[in-house]
Amino acid sequence: MTAMIMHSPSTMTASMPRRNLRQHSLAAALALALHAVVLGLLIHTWSAPAPEGKPPPVLTTQLVMVAPAAPAPAPEPVAAPAPIVEPAAAAAVAPAKPLAAAKPAAHKPQAAALARKRVEERQREQQAEQQREQQQAQETAAAQQRLAQQQAAQQEAQQQAQQAERTRQQALADSRQYLPLSKEAPEYPERALDKNIEGDCSVEYTVNPQGRVENPRVLDGCHPLFIRPSLAAAQTFKYQPRIIDGVAVSVPAVRNTFHYRIK
Template sequence: MDSPTSIAWPAVPMSRLRNAQAALLTLALHGLVLALLLANWPVEKPAAPSISTISMQLLSLPPPAPVMVAPPPVPVEAPVPEVRVPVEPQIDPRIAQHKLEQAALAHKRVQQEKLERERQRLERKREQQARLEQQQREQAHQRQLAEQLAAQQRQQAAAAAEQARQAEAAAAASRQYLPIAKQAPAYPQRALDKGIEGECTVSYRVNAQGRVEQPEVVGACHPLFIRPSLAAAQSFRYQPRVIDGRAVAVANVKNTFTYRIE
């Protein structure tokens, strides 16, 4: 039995198919445009019937222009992006060395400025400390002067008080044993003949009855003035000192005799 015969159709290239499709599309567009023109053509109203001669004229349209089939677009390959590798700029070694030197100088200037500011700060601090110490020394000196002045004033006040007390005591003592009778000594003839002058101090004790006891010469005294001075002191009479209503003796009472030739 014979096998059925297969019919082999010739293969139509894709380019011809694309051209046929483009031609059909062009004809369809032209027909659409013509239909639109006919649809929009103005229609006049029919005139009144009249007897006229109908003339017909055959219009012949020009043959359609040949359809130019555009060639199929040639596929354009997408451009491959160019990868640019960054190229490091070449630096001149001298410029780099100069920049390094400038940076080192700038850093050195900054360090020097910091050191100068620190030095000025320390100097101001030392000056303030010195002024504070000077003020403290001056204040201490003023306090010391004030203390010395106060001490002197206290000493003067104490001395004045002591002098007043001594004067008061002396006055009180003198009032209590004031001499009742005091006779001047006789000037020795031999001292007059020789023109001798001088002083003689006699110390003695005034007893409770106001009489002089134990007279003796103290200090420098010319021998010619000793006997008359002791005799004169022995003749003195005093008002006795009274304490708590009782008369008491007073020791170490002194009297100075002066011998002058007039």
């Protein structure tokens, strides 16, 4: 079942003008709004041009120096005739010459300059004298120092010489105290002869108060074939005993080196 709604012509004609009024009013409002926006932009962006400023007037002045006019030449003095004065009156009237007293004043600057030069020369002489004295003092101190060094070197050399002399005398006395009385050469080992072996062997031992060898031992570097004959030969050594304060004492660390050579 369908229904049809029919509008009457009177209602259609009444609604048409209202719609047209609304549309015209909206368009007018939009136009006004656009004009207001454009006007506001113009007001904000536009500014009145600044008036051109004219430069202020400047007053310039110039100072001109004018040379003074040359003075007129003074008239030449006319020589007056000399008055006739009697001799007695001339002696009374003649004044004293003032120029004679003014001469010392002219020489004062020269005298001051001469005095200043003399003072400066004295100061220079004093300075030169002080420098000479200082130089002499330095030379004297250097000479004294060199002399002291020479004396110290001489004393040290003398002490060294005395020490060496004491050492030599002590060594001579020690050697005399335990001089060897008899030493027998060791036998050359046959195996060393067969193999043509040569070498040295050092033995260290102690000489007892009786002058005999005690505790012999072989030092490093001795060939094994030379150890036994070296010890045997050292046992046969006989020394003169060392005497200290009248008493015979032992002498330790006595060394003897045997040289094994094939001739």
